[in-house]
Amino acid sequence: MPNRDTQAAWHYHNGTKHPDGFLMDPWHSYDPMDNPLxxxxxxxxxxxxxxxxxxxxxxxxxxxxxxxxxxxxxxxxxxxxxxxxxxxxxxxxxxxxxxxxxxxxxxxxxxxxxxxxxxxxxxxxxxxxxxxxxxxxxxxxxxxxxxxxxxxxxxxxxxxxxxxxxxxxxxxxxxxxxxxxxxxxxxxxxxxxxxxxxxxxxxxxxxxxxxxxxxxxxxxxxxxxxxxxxxxxxxxxxxxxxxxxxxxxxxxxxxxxxxxxxxxxxxxxxxxxxxxxxxxxxxxxxxxxxxxxxxxxxxxSAQTRETQIPSGRLIPLDPFPVDEMPQDGLETVISRRGSSRQFSHDSISFRQLSTVLQTSTEGIPADFLGSNGGTLNDVYIIANAVEGLASGTYVLSRESQALELLDEGDFRHEAGYLGLRQALPADASVNIYFMVELNRTLETLGNRGYRAAQMEASIMAGKIYLASYAQRLGATGLTFYEDSVTQFFSPHAKDKSVMFLMAVGKRARQ
Ligand SMILES: Cc1cc2nc3c(=O)[nH]c(=O)nc-3n(C[C@H](O)[C@H](O)[C@H](O)COP(=O)(O)O)c2cc1C
Structure with a gap:
């Protein structure tokens, strides 16, 4: 059964990493004028x-x-x-x-x-x-x-x-x-x-x-x-x-x-x-x-995994109460959504961030997550500018509905580097990374676990787009230097691989 030979997933994953995965041709050229239909x-x-x-x-x-x-x-x-x-x-x-x-x-x-x-x-x-x-x-x-x-x-x-x-x-x-x-x-x-x-x-x-x-x-x-x-x-x-x-x-x-x-x-x-x-x-x-x-x-074989028990300071999420929740309708928000092309350095509020995180990570009905709300991905955060939250790095504890502080400090520069040296992650208020213990996931679900882990992260990222635009914030997906991200969030993220990166903030221009 090829699905159980998980060297294949590692080969693909390692070979397609930025900056110089061995399955990638650094001389490859692309011209948007020559796009396919x-x-x-x-x-x-x-x-x-x-x-x-x-x-x-x-x-x-x-x-x-x-x-x-x-x-x-x-x-x-x-x-x-x-x-x-x-x-x-x-x-x-x-x-x-x-x-x-x-x-x-x-x-x-x-x-x-x-x-x-x-x-x-x-x-x-x-x-x-x-x-x-x-x-x-x-x-x-x-x-x-x-x-x-x-x-x-x-x-x-x-x-x-x-x-x-x-x-x-x-x-x-x-x-x-x-x-x-x-x-x-x-x-x-x-x-x-x-x-x-x-x-x-x-x-x-x-x-x-x-x-x-x-x-x-x-x-x-x-x-x-x-x-x-x-x-x-x-x-x-x-x-x-x-x-x-x-x-x-x-x-x-x-x-x-x-x-x-x-x-x-x-x-x-x-x-x-x-x-x-x-x-x-x-x-x-x-x-x-x-x-x-x-x-x-x-x-x-899908099973609920045990997540890491928080050992650092916990900051409870503080989402909008139901009667104050922004009310923009789903269709309006989907039509309004677009990927932000530039963020200002203005802060978003902790309440806005909490609302993004809570609504996007509440669980997805999916065959690969078992029946009781499991997850494959953990959520790591670089907070650059969030009013009411010290700048620094955090990991989301879903069980406690809180952010666990990993390291306090100004990490804008690092955020820009990790997000492929782009301005968007450096300027954004927050960078949200989805990371998975790939070894464990592949052991349980085989190579198809790689598909599942990517998919779970991407669905949550899609929800982050909508949760941000519902609050008239900007957001964009981004790509990243994977091994550097793991190193950056270690020791907490040791042995974890990045599946998706989202940046959220105030748009500098529409
Ligand atoms: C997974 C993902 C990664 C992306 N990475 C980048 C990126 O690294 N830099 C960037 O400027 N835009 C990035 N984008 C934004 C896309 O360019 C954008 O979604 C696309 O142009 C379609 O535009 P729209 O989102 O405004 O509809 C990314 C989007 C996704 C979904």
Whole structure:
């Protein structure tokens, strides 16, 4: 079973580190004028335009990102209009900006290099307003395009090792990664980005589903080849990453689906040339699961880990009380979100930081986290300018809902260096790092634990984007010098690897 040979994950992880991972070509060049087509477009399928009604749910963003709807009789069945909203606010085009090299379409969720390499597909039974089928979400049109007719949910139930949420789902969104669209700039690091950039989308999917009273959760355990075949993917170029089952009104899903016949549908070419990056495919293969039994065993191996007991001074989080919580609605916040391009040195308040941390780290319903709110990642912080909190380094104690002080001092300079010598992390009020004990995670979950750890961090980061913009703060994802970060937060972070970095602060310009 390749998933249990965890040298593969270490090889990939070490080989794609900044500054000089051995799987990276330092002479690689990238020109945005030469970008691939950033949309997947099935050229011969009729579009089913998404429902234009995007009337807001009215749920405050901060409530939506921290809540989840459990599968229960009260949960709603998604209809075409709700699905349109979920897809649009997950990965739809939310703004267009003109640049010297042309117009760029920005999406609902952040993405490394604005290369938008994640595609969404929908597999559903008969729903109000939508026939049973397998669809691709064409974000460019925007529309659904039907790839297969009929109810194929049973295929996903089997692929997921009979996961109960998939078995009860009315619809399932599948997230895939088109390698070249991101590797053209980032080479083999693209496989990390596949989780970074699908995680930010998943944060939106979970929040919009909750706001619409649709139950949802993250499923990362499935037989890769079955899902890829169902979606008709050319796996040398595009692979499945995750699924989110939506709704729970269905029993039909447990019925085995029709036979999966190969499909070959025309799509517009995305580039006149493509380079293959074998480490991307190799890491994906090494973390693939081959049958339902392996998937079930993988899911059962998810366990709640013991976290470090705080030994330093604890500063209790102080989030906004419910009646003072900023009320900006989820859809408004997603439309407003963008990655900050410059931070001022102004402070944010401890209350604002506490609200960001509390709402973003409350737990994600996911098959790799076990049933009682476990986590893989720990949250480390550099506070540069937070009113009511001494500048310094901290680690979040989720159990105590407090920050544990590691070291007091001014670390702006170090923050700038660790964040790849950029101004953004040095200028931001706080830098928030997600770090994981990779050895332990790989021991428990195999190479697929690498996918899971990246995904968990990225979903929390996506929530941080929304929690910041809900409070009219700025935020951006950032990349980093991984070994230097571990060293910087050690001894506390000894043996931990960075999965994601977010910077939050006051925007210097809009
Ligand atoms: C994981 C991640 C890492 C990022 N790293 C950087 C970075 O190192 N420097 C930077 O300026 N922007 C970074 N960004 C911001 C992206 O460039 C931005 O998301 C993209 O251009 C899309 O724009 P938008 O977020 O405003 O929609 C990062 C975003 C993500 C999600």
């Amino acid at each position: 950033l949309f997947k477009i099935y050229s011969e399928l009729d579009p089913i335009p998404l429902s234009p009604d995007s009337s807001p749910t009215g749920m405050p963003a901060l409530e939506a990102i921290s809540s989840s709807v459990e599968p229960s009789a009260k949960a709603q069945v998604p209809n075409f209009m709700t699905l349109s909203k979920i897809l649009h606010y997950s990965a739809g085009v939310t703004k267009r900006i003109d640049y010297p090299w042309g117009e760029m379409a920005f999406r609902a969720a952040a993405c490394t290099g604005a290369l938008f390499h994640i595609e969404l597909y929908l597999v559903c039974g008969e729903l109000p307003g939508l026939k049973a089928g397998v669809y691709h979400f064409d974000a460019h049109y925007p529309a659904l395009k039907q790839l297969r007719k009929g109810d194929y949910r049973g295929v996903l139930v089997k692929a997921s090792g009979n996961h109960s949420a998939v078995a009860g789902a009315d619809a399932v969104i599948c997230y895939t990664d088109v390698f070249w669209r991101n590797a053209c700039k980032y080479q083999a690091r693209e496989y990390r980005h596949s989780y970074w950039d699908s995680g930010t989308i998943l944060a939106n999917t979970l929040a919009v589903s909750s706001a619409n009273q649709i139950s949802s959760q993250v499923v990362m355990g499935f037989v890769d080849s079955t899902v890829d075949n169902l979606l008709g993917l050319d796996v040398d170029k595009e692979v499945s990453l995750a699924m989110v089952p939506l709704g729970c009104g269905s029993e039909l899903a447990a019925v085995p689906g029709p036979e999966i016949k190969p499909i070959s549908l025309e799509t517009l070419p995305i580039s006149d040339h493509e380079t293959d990056f074998p480490p991307v495919r190799e890491m994906h293969e090494a973390s693939s699961l081959s049958d339902g039994d392996e998937v079930t065993a993988w899911r059962n």
